[in-house]
Amino acid sequence: MKTTAPPPTPPLHFVIPSQRRHFNRLFAVVYAAALLFLFHHHVLSLLHSATITSTLLFISDIILAYMWSTCQAFRMNPVHRQSFPDNLKKILDRRDFPAMDIFICTADPYKEPPIGVVNTALSVMAYDYPAEKLSIYVSDDGGSDLTMFAFMEAAKFGKLWLPFCRENNIVDRCPHAYFGTNSALSAKTLEIKMMYESMKRKIENAVERGKISEEYISCEEERKVLSQYWSKDFSRQNHPTIIQVLLNSNKDVDSTGGPMPNVIYVSREKRKTAPHHFKAGALNALLRVSATMTNSPIVLTLDCDMYSNDPLTAQRVLCYLPNRSNRPNCGYIQFPQCYHGLNEADIYASEHKRVFRVNPLGMDGLKGPNYVGTGCFFLRRVFFGGPSLYVQPEIPELGPNHVIDKPIDGQEVLGRAHWVAGCNYEDLTDWGSKMGFRYGSFAEDYYTGYRLKCEGWQSIFCDPIRPAFLGDVPISLNDVLGQAKRWSFGLLEVAFSKYSPITFGVRAMGPLMGLCYAHCAFWPIWSIPITIYAFVPSLALLRGIPIFPKVYDPLFLVYTFLFLGAYGQDCLDFISTQGTFQRWWSDQRMSLMWSLSASLFGSIEYTTKRLGMATHGFNVTSKVVDDEQSKRYDQGIFEFGVPSPLFVPLAMAAILNLIAFLSGFVYVMKERSIDSLFMQMFIAGFGVMNGLPFYEAMVLRRDKGRLPTKTTITSTLLLGVLYGIFYFVLRN
Numbered sequence: 001m002k003t004t005a006p007p008p009t010p011p012l013h014f015v016i017p018s019q020r021r022h023f024n025r026l027f028a029v030v031y032a033a034a035l036l037f038l039f040h041h042h043v044l045s046l047l048h049s050a051t052i053t054s055t056l057l058f059i060s061d062i063i064l065a066y067m068w069s070t071c072q073a074f075r076m077n078p079v080h081r082q083s084f085p086d087n088l089k090k091i092l093d094r095r096d097f098p099a100m101d102i103f104i105c106t107a108d109p110y111k112e113p114p115i116g117v118v119n120t121a122l123s124v125m126a127y128d129y130p131a132e133k134l135s136i137y138v139s140d141d142g143g144s145d146l147t148m149f150a151f152m153e154a155a156k157f158g159k160l161w162l163p164f165c166r167e168n169n170i171v172d173r174c175p176h177a178y179f180g181t182n183s184a185l186s187a188k189t190l191e192i193k194m195m196y197e198s199m200k201r202k203i204e205n206a207v208e209r210g211k212i213s214e215e216y217i218s219c220e221e222e223r224k225v226l227s228q229y230w231s232k233d234f235s236r237q238n239h240p241t242i243i244q245v246l247l248n249s250n251k252d253v254d255s256t257g258g259p260m261p262n263v264i265y266v267s268r269e270k271r272k273t274a275p276h277h278f279k280a281g282a283l284n285a286l287l288r289v290s291a292t293m294t295n296s297p298i299v300l301t302l303d304c305d306m307y308s309n310d311p312l313t314a315q316r317v318l319c320y321l322p323n324r325s326n327r328p329n330c331g332y333i334q335f336p337q338c339y340h341g342l343n344e345a346d347i348y349a350s351e352h353k354r355v356f357r358v359n360p361l362g363m364d365g366l367k368g369p370n371y372v373g374t375g376c377f378f379l380r381r382v383f384f385g386g387p388s389l390y391v392q393p394e395i396p397e398l399g400p401n402h403v404i405d406k407p408i409d410g411q412e413v414l415g416r417a418h419w420v421a422g423c424n425y426e427d428l429t430d431w432g433s434k435m436g437f438r439y440g441s442f443a444e445d446y447y448t449g450y451r452l453k454c455e456g457w458q459s460i461f462c463d464p465i466r467p468a469f470l471g472d473v474p475i476s477l478n479d480v481l482g483q484a485k486r487w488s489f490g491l492l493e494v495a496f497s498k499y500s501p502i503t504f505g506v507r508a509m510g511p512l513m514g515l516c517y518a519h520c521a522f523w524p525i526w527s528i529p530i531t532i533y534a535f536v537p538s539l540a541l542l543r544g545i546p547i548f549p550k551v552y553d554p555l556f557l558v559y560t561f562l563f564l565g566a567y568g569q570d571c572l573d574f575i576s577t578q579g580t581f582q583r584w585w586s587d588q589r590m591s592l593m594w595s596l597s598a599s600l601f602g603s604i605e606y607t608t609k610r611l612g613m614a615t616h617g618f619n620v621t622s623k624v625v626d627d628e629q630s631k632r633y634d635q636g637i638f639e640f641g642v643p644s645p646l647f648v649p650l651a652m653a654a655i656l657n658l659i660a661f662l663s664g665f666v667y668v669m670k671e672r673s674i675d676s677l678f679m680q681m682f683i684a685g686f687g688v689m690n691g692l693p694f695y696e697a698m699v700l701r702r703d704k705g706r707l708p709t710k711t712t713i714t715s716t717l718l719l720g721v722l723y724g725i726f727y728f729v730l731r732n
């Protein structure tokens, strides 16, 4: 009898190990040997005569060596993936696509303009996916009628926008992005554009005036909903739960009669007496509310400033989830954070290429990337214990297998939804500790992903050529540093907790994965060596004191190799992930600035918190753009403007390095030899190169974004004090 082979199934994805792994492994061995040589020398010279400078340099080099060694874990086995959503239809009928719940967080209508949040929502409502299987949940931690109003408008506009995208096969399904880039418009398109502009005007007008004009409220029903916000004791920190089903896929249809996705607005209850755990708390409230209403097996989390850039993304995820990935226990698919509107040099290194694009490739070759807070599709099941250890929620209706057979706008469902969004609901439950998004760190994304990995979940990194999501970046240096300060704080909370990756993580998920997480958690301690290297060599240079080996010393070669090796490899990693040399230069400069300022302040704040001296809140990054600021940003000019303490250590280092370099030059001319001071001259010169935007902002610029004179003066005075201390220390 003839047997016929089953028809070959077309591939949904494949994975290719990076060729670079061989080189990386070899290079790691050579580099480690050089490090041993350096430390051999350090120990000998400390034993011989320990000075303050040599001790400080020793400490710096230990930390740098720690950062380098842990970083190697990312380099041992990077992989690249490709997925083929086009093949999906040959395997899976559209009717069998799993349902998805999409969470969008917003927290402040003045820092996060509602029109932006609406654009994000519309971009995912218009996914190329059966609309009735999508439910969009908006979490409004700002408890604002402005956001509610914006979404009422969006629900109406969506009924035109979705069929329009479908019929015209639009790829940019974020209206703002679409109308911003397309100029030749047909009559139909112009009509939609006018509708969009009119919605935008209303929403922006309401935000500008802080209240919604009478003429914008089109019916009694809308007034009733909005008036909930207008009661006397309603405030952002004190209000009852508001849940509003704005679109119901069982009832609402678009302008062509096709189904619409569910759109549900949620503002969880807030009381001043109950902790609300910031974004993690908001996401957990959404997890529960959505469980009572739709309970889809797949959950996407999105920040309000990150819109979908590719309608196929939800289908792409089905190439991996559920159970199609060859990776056992794969619990989530993470897309990188990519951004639009970066200036050419990306002066603030807002791409965060290492964190979002390079390191995840390395982790994907192990057990998968970490969660980065947005653009991540989870199996709902991951929020209820490890793959083989189910943690039962306190009521069975919240469990991932619970089936809902009641209408989402019925009393029974809504009643339960309100109850689980209550601010005391989590008391005495496992939410935030064993269930849901984890509490205890401002980097709730990092921490949650980390704990899921410890429980045995794995993940997949998906970085398609057309970015799946595009986000906004902060465009002032103060915002950029403020954001990095919050991250530093959050990471230290994990690094020094009982779940520290270095002790707990390494055991729970194996050495290489553990080292990856340990590298990130301790990232803020870069501030120690960078601060020391920014100040100590130059202070010594000012007084003509050599502290490094002379040029013909073999140790000089070791230093050169270590510096060039680390920088060179970093540059290679960066450029080979669609980077340019110019952007790499910005990236290395920002790394120095984050360490010297954001991490330094983050560490100080963390210490004061641990000592019980202060408490801190989650400072939401502003997404509002000032026209003048934005013009300067586009020209690649640094934006200082405000007299922020975050600028002070940076300005101090910039000034010191310049003076030291010049005075070093004078010494060298006098002595007619550069041998003993070369390394310090080089370090100061390097500081000057990186400090160029500062000199310009202090002296040459006259625009509003210059460095405030107050900051320059403060920095100079503090530098004087530092020099005084150093002078005193060196004499003794």
Ligand SMILES: O=c1ccn([C@@H]2O[C@H](COP(=O)(O)OP(=O)(O)O[C@H]3O[C@H](CO)[C@@H](O)[C@H](O)[C@H]3O)[C@@H](O)[C@H]2O)c(=O)[nH]1
Binding pocket: 105, 106, 107, 108, 112, 139, 141, 277, 278, 279, 282, 302, 303, 304, 305, 372, 373, 374, 442, 443, 444, 445, 483, 486, 487, 490, 618, 619, 620, 621, 622
């Ligand atoms: O109490 C809060 C505070 C914030 N958010 C939301 O959290 C998101 C992220 O806040 P944002 O100020 O934009 O933080 P970023 O620094 O830009 O975000 C990065 O860092 C955060 C952790 O610090 C992660 O949650 C983000 O996903 C990640 O993009 C936004 O959608 C906010 O609306 C809330 O819902 N409730």
Ligand SMILES: [Mn+2]
Binding pocket: 303, 305, 621
């Ligand atoms: Mn953000």
